[in-house]
Structures are given as structure tokens and as C-alpha cells.
Amino acid sequence: MSGQETAKSKDVEDHGALAMRLRERRRELGLTLKAVADAAGLSVGFISQIERGIAVPSLSSLVSVSRVLDVNVGDFLTSQPQPDENQVRTRxxxxxxxxxxxxxxxxxxxxxxxxxxxxxxxxxxxxxxxxxxxxxxxxxxxxxxxxxxxxxxxxxxxxxxxxxxxxxxxxxxxxxxxxxxxxxxxxxxxxTMDVFCEEPATPFHKDKNQKAE
Amino acid sequence: MSGQETAKSKDVEDHGALAMRLRERRRELGLTLKAVADAAGLSVGFISQIERGIAVPSLSSLVSVSRVLDVNVGDFLTSQPQPDENQVRTRxxxxxxxxxxxxxxxxxxxxxxxxxxxxxxxxxxxxxxxxxxxxxxxxxxxxxxxxxxxxxxxxxxxxxxxxxxxxxxxxxxxxxxxxxxxxxxxxxxxxTMDVFCEEPATPFHKDKNQKAE
DNA sequence: AAGAGGTTTTTAGCAGCACTAAAATTTGGA
DNA sequence: TCCAAATTTTAGTGCTGCTAAAAACCTCTT
Structure with a gap:
């Protein structure tokens, strides 16, 4: 793992996307900041700051807001797949x-x-x-x-x-x-689970015949 | 919104599940706490506490860890399907x-x-x-x-x-x-998309031969 | 145009927690 | 049994998650 850039990069981008998604969803539902804040048990100002990317909610608060907005919290955090030109065909x-x-x-x-x-x-x-x-x-x-x-x-x-x-x-x-x-x-x-690993050294479905790795 | 219980309930349960999933995934990949911590730019002790539900990561840190564990961060926060006794086999x-x-x-x-x-x-x-x-x-x-x-x-x-x-x-x-x-x-x-519908009236992959539904 | 009420943003501030380093304990292998 | 690696525990603090309140903005009505 040494020499590898740590994974704490590009966090700013992620929060910007989250902020936009939250505001977008709230507006879809026609809710005010106050309504969401009251229902989530948070302050109006905080919701405002979250939506504008000025503040970042804790997991607890994000879960609370997601419930009010009737969306699975994971949906706010899942990055959209980027289409690319990778090989799609296997002979x-x-x-x-x-x-x-x-x-x-x-x-x-x-x-x-x-x-x-x-x-x-x-x-x-x-x-x-x-x-x-x-x-x-x-x-x-x-x-x-x-x-x-x-x-x-x-x-x-x-x-x-x-x-x-x-x-x-x-x-x-x-x-x-x-x-x-x-x-x-x-x-x-x-x-839907990478049980065979991209690195095929130790597949997850272990063989009974296999002694130890 | 009045009279409705606020959404800040049951957060404790959610974090327990998150903790378990993180540890499970790390073990699947055969990584040590140290390896994950180093790659995520966090401390070993913190990862340990997260996995045991003693500490809760910020969104930034969760994103970092998720990247190291090569999983979409949303997958950690999405609720699990309940196993049931439905038919699993198709002849x-x-x-x-x-x-x-x-x-x-x-x-x-x-x-x-x-x-x-x-x-x-x-x-x-x-x-x-x-x-x-x-x-x-x-x-x-x-x-x-x-x-x-x-x-x-x-x-x-x-x-x-x-x-x-x-x-x-x-x-x-x-x-x-x-x-x-x-x-x-x-x-x-x-x-991963129900393009054929459970209701096979209008499959998503429309036929060119078909005029209109 | 003025005023009132509702909504959002801004500001100042702090409790507590996100996260650390280091020590202690546990685990696994030789 | 010993030792190194892995994990857990502990003590501590910087900073941020979040607040209340003020300020600004917006919309509607008269």
C-alpha cells in the first residue's frame, strides 16, 4: 500500500454533489428548509448550510434528513457510473x-x-x-x-x-x-458481490479440498 | 409535519450495521486494520473503533474507507434485504x-x-x-x-x-x-434493471418489428 | 410603494466528538 | 514458549457539527 496516494482525495467534489442532491430532492417534494429541519430535528440554518456545501452533516444527521426526504441514504452517496471505453466483450x-x-x-x-x-x-x-x-x-x-x-x-x-x-x-x-x-x-x-476477487489469488468460495492458503 | 415523530430515531441501530459491514468487507479482502488505515489516511485505532461501533466516521472518512475497500459508499448505508423462503431454483x-x-x-x-x-x-x-x-x-x-x-x-x-x-x-x-x-x-x-418487467406486458427492449403497444 | 409574514442566509459561538499517538492486550505462527 | 504483527484501549485535543439569533431576501396583499 505504500507509495499509493491515500484515498482522502477529491472529498470536496463529493460534498458538492451531495449538497446539490439534497436541495434538489427537497425541492422535488416542495418542502421548505424549515419543514425538513423540523422533521429531521435539526436547525434551519444547518440544513441551509448543508445544501450549499458549507457544512457537512454527520452520518446521523444525514440519515435523519434522508428519511424526511423519503430516499434511501445510500442513494445520495452513490456515485454515478461513468461510461468509458473499456472492454465490454469477452470471447x-x-x-x-x-x-x-x-x-x-x-x-x-x-x-x-x-x-x-x-x-x-x-x-x-x-x-x-x-x-x-x-x-x-x-x-x-x-x-x-x-x-x-x-x-x-x-x-x-x-x-x-x-x-x-x-x-x-x-x-x-x-x-x-x-x-x-x-x-x-x-x-x-x-x-453482485466480488467473491472471486479481481485479484484471483484467494477466491472467497473456499475449497474444502484446500488445506490452507 | 406536526405531530410526526422526528426522524432522529434508531440511529444507533444503523451505525451497528455499518460497523459490521465495514469489518466484514475488510476481512473479505483479507486486509489488516493497518493496511486500510494507511490507505485511507486514518489511524489504526480509529478504524478499529469504527468497526466496533465505538466511533462514527464523518462522511469524508467514510468515503475514504469505502474507496480503500473498493465498494461504493452507498452500499454500506443501504438496508439489507431480508432472506425469505421464496423459491430460489428454476428448472x-x-x-x-x-x-x-x-x-x-x-x-x-x-x-x-x-x-x-x-x-x-x-x-x-x-x-x-x-x-x-x-x-x-x-x-x-x-x-x-x-x-x-x-x-x-x-x-x-x-x-x-x-x-x-x-x-x-x-x-x-x-x-x-x-x-x-x-x-x-x-x-x-x-x-440489474428490470427491463423485462415482472409484468411481461411491455418489455423494455422493444422490438423493432413491433408497431405500437 | 409599503408592510407583513415566510423563507433563506449569515454570523458568532461552543459542546462534544472525530480522530490521533501511544500504550496495552491479543492473536497467530514458528 | 516466544515474538512479531494485529487489534484494542486510553488519554487527550483541535476542530467541526450544529445551534440560536440576527440579517437579508422573497412573495403577496393592500
Missing amino acids: QANRPVFAVSESTVTYERVSSSFPGHVLRSVIMNEPPGHRSEPIAHEGEEMMFVLDGTITVEIDGERTILGTGDSVHFPSTRVHSSWNHSDKPATILWTG | QANRPVFAVSESTVTYERVSSSFPGHVLRSVIMNEPPGHRSEPIAHEGEEMMFVLDGTITVEIDGERTILGTGDSVHFPSTRVHSSWNHSDKPATILWTG
């Missing part, structure tokens, strides 16, 4: 391929990367008998079986998926999957 | 199938539905010659060609995809696709 022959040390599964990256992207997708090639450890994490995910047969367990409940079958669930539920058959299986995994 | 034989009136494309729903879900996925069966109108909308999307060949145009730039190829881009870019070949094509479409 079957050119998918980035990576594997975990000492593991028998290989992964092929299908999704692209651009600012603000949420989707991640990989093709998982699972040999017979391979099983991932039960895990839970943020986001949601979907597995579409391209070829073969696998068993998926979610919150202790098992289901067998064949070619063309799919499963889609919140990743917050404890889940694992394995290839119970005697043939390789191919799965298209898509999720 | 190939039982996919909900729907089509647009007078259209030749059929769509098969692959994704499930549960509170807070973001992912939507359908299999599109496109006959030869079929073309969708250029369109742009929020979110991002990915098309994985299961079978056949299609042309995809993004911001005027065309690319041909064959079986196993994929394309993933922000849907804010003007895009359209069509099956230029003389054989049917099958595409697994996945996106």
Missing part, C-alpha cells in the same frame, strides 16, 4: 482463466469491469466430487448450469440442478455447492 | 415463458424474486433476423450467448458474438442487438 476463447493454488476448479471470467459495476460473472469448471465450503456473504447470486449436474445447499436445504437449471438467492443465506456426479460440471455464476 | 423445464404480443422472441425467466433482489435474468430465444431497437437505461447488463450468433451494438460500435462469448456493459450506453444469422440464437441475459 469464449479469451476469457481470463484462473484457478486456486492446489485446487481442481478453474474459473473463467465472463464479466467486464468498469466504474460502478455491480455484476460479476464467472464460468466455473468443477470436476467430479469437488465441493465448496458452506459460506454466507453480502449480495445475491445466481448459478446457471451450462453442463452437467451439481447439488446446491442453501440454509441446509439441498437441491440438484441439471443442465439448464438455475438457482438465484440472497448470498446472505448459508450456501455451498458441489459436483456429486462422476462427470465435470460447468456453471455460469453471476453475483 | 429448465419449468421456466416461466413469456413473449411480447406479435413478437417472435420468447423469453424464459431464470432469476428468482425476493425482497431487495437486484439481479434479473432471462433466456432470450431469438429467431433469425430479429432486432431490438437501440435503447439506453439505468443499470448494467450482460449477455452470454448460449447458442448461435448475434450482433451487439453499443454506442454505435458493433461486435459479433458466438457461442460462449459474452458482453457486459453499463446499460446507460445506447445498445441494441440482433440475430444476423439464419439460425435461432439463445442468449442468457442478466441485468
Whole structure:
């Protein structure tokens, strides 16, 4: 991490955007500064200063104001994705391929990367008998079986998926999957959480076969 | 606004959740407190206190930490979907199938539905010659060609995809696709925007062949 | 044009908290 | 068991989050 510019840059820009969004939203709702301030339990002057970028609210105050403005607080803070000219297409022959040390599964990256992207997708090639450890994490995910047969367990409940079958669930539920058959299986995994890391050194779905990293 | 309880309630709960998420994310990335602190330009002790809910970061500091953890700051503040017992699995034989009136494309729903879900996925069966109108909308999307060949145009730039190829881009870019070949094509479409509607009366990707709805 | 009332901005000020450095404790690996 | 790394705890303070009140501005009515 040394030599890297710290992340405390461009904060001024961020607050300017937040300020504008707050004022914009308030005006959409046709509310006065006083109305918002009263409902949020803050002072009129403070709301005014926030909206003009002169003051920055604490998280508590921002949550309060967001509630009054009937918007999810995250929506005020989410940066808009910038379209760019990054590579959007992935060829079957050119998918980035990576594997975990000492593991028998290989992964092929299908999704692209651009600012603000949420989707991640990989093709998982699972040999017979391979099983991932039960895990839970943020986001949601979907597995579409391209070829073969696998068993998926979610919150202790098992289901067998064949070619063309799919499963889609919140990743917050404890889940694992394995290839119970005697043939390789191919799965298209898509999720909203970067569980395979852009740096494919340690994928989050750890292998049971793997001793220690 | 009178008589309404002010919005400054339950802030304590929110900060607890934020704290947990920050620690969870840091561990996912396998980073130490020190690494995050150094990169964010904050002290180790402060990060520790934030993660344990003892201290609350300012917006500036939260933005800094979020950047280090490579996550959109809004994602830390958005409330979590509740897991439920809805159907998560879709069988190939039982996919909900729907089509647009007078259209030749059929769509098969692959994704499930549960509170807070973001992912939507359908299999599109496109006959030869079929073309969708250029369109742009929020979110991002990915098309994985299961079978056949299609042309995809993004911001005027065309690319041909064959079986196993994929394309993933922000849907804010003007895009359209069509099956230029003389054989049917099958595409697994996945996106973060409900362009096909849960109510399949008017899919967002309008057909050029379709006159008016 | 003047006046009244409502809305927003400005100003002065301070309590407390955002954040630190350093010490203490815990953890993990050899 | 030892030691280095990681994390937590502690003591402390600069500064800012936020206030109340004054000033300025705006709108509407007469």
C-alpha cells in the first residue's frame, strides 16, 4: 500500500454533489428548509448550510434528513457510473482463466469491469466430487448450469440442478455447492458481490479440498 | 409535519450495521486494520473503533474507507434485504415463458424474486433476423450467448458474438442487438434493471418489428 | 410603494466528538 | 514458549457539527 496516494482525495467534489442532491430532492417534494429541519430535528440554518456545501452533516444527521426526504441514504452517496471505453466483450476463447493454488476448479471470467459495476460473472469448471465450503456473504447470486449436474445447499436445504437449471438467492443465506456426479460440471455464476476477487489469488468460495492458503 | 415523530430515531441501530459491514468487507479482502488505515489516511485505532461501533466516521472518512475497500459508499448505508423462503431454483423445464404480443422472441425467466433482489435474468430465444431497437437505461447488463450468433451494438460500435462469448456493459450506453444469422440464437441475459418487467406486458427492449403497444 | 409574514442566509459561538499517538492486550505462527 | 504483527484501549485535543439569533431576501396583499 505504500507509495499509493491515500484515498482522502477529491472529498470536496463529493460534498458538492451531495449538497446539490439534497436541495434538489427537497425541492422535488416542495418542502421548505424549515419543514425538513423540523422533521429531521435539526436547525434551519444547518440544513441551509448543508445544501450549499458549507457544512457537512454527520452520518446521523444525514440519515435523519434522508428519511424526511423519503430516499434511501445510500442513494445520495452513490456515485454515478461513468461510461468509458473499456472492454465490454469477452470471447469464449479469451476469457481470463484462473484457478486456486492446489485446487481442481478453474474459473473463467465472463464479466467486464468498469466504474460502478455491480455484476460479476464467472464460468466455473468443477470436476467430479469437488465441493465448496458452506459460506454466507453480502449480495445475491445466481448459478446457471451450462453442463452437467451439481447439488446446491442453501440454509441446509439441498437441491440438484441439471443442465439448464438455475438457482438465484440472497448470498446472505448459508450456501455451498458441489459436483456429486462422476462427470465435470460447468456453471455460469453471476453475483453482485466480488467473491472471486479481481485479484484471483484467494477466491472467497473456499475449497474444502484446500488445506490452507 | 406536526405531530410526526422526528426522524432522529434508531440511529444507533444503523451505525451497528455499518460497523459490521465495514469489518466484514475488510476481512473479505483479507486486509489488516493497518493496511486500510494507511490507505485511507486514518489511524489504526480509529478504524478499529469504527468497526466496533465505538466511533462514527464523518462522511469524508467514510468515503475514504469505502474507496480503500473498493465498494461504493452507498452500499454500506443501504438496508439489507431480508432472506425469505421464496423459491430460489428454476428448472429448465419449468421456466416461466413469456413473449411480447406479435413478437417472435420468447423469453424464459431464470432469476428468482425476493425482497431487495437486484439481479434479473432471462433466456432470450431469438429467431433469425430479429432486432431490438437501440435503447439506453439505468443499470448494467450482460449477455452470454448460449447458442448461435448475434450482433451487439453499443454506442454505435458493433461486435459479433458466438457461442460462449459474452458482453457486459453499463446499460446507460445506447445498445441494441440482433440475430444476423439464419439460425435461432439463445442468449442468457442478466441485468440489474428490470427491463423485462415482472409484468411481461411491455418489455423494455422493444422490438423493432413491433408497431405500437 | 409599503408592510407583513415566510423563507433563506449569515454570523458568532461552543459542546462534544472525530480522530490521533501511544500504550496495552491479543492473536497467530514458528 | 516466544515474538512479531494485529487489534484494542486510553488519554487527550483541535476542530467541526450544529445551534440560536440576527440579517437579508422573497412573495403577496393592500
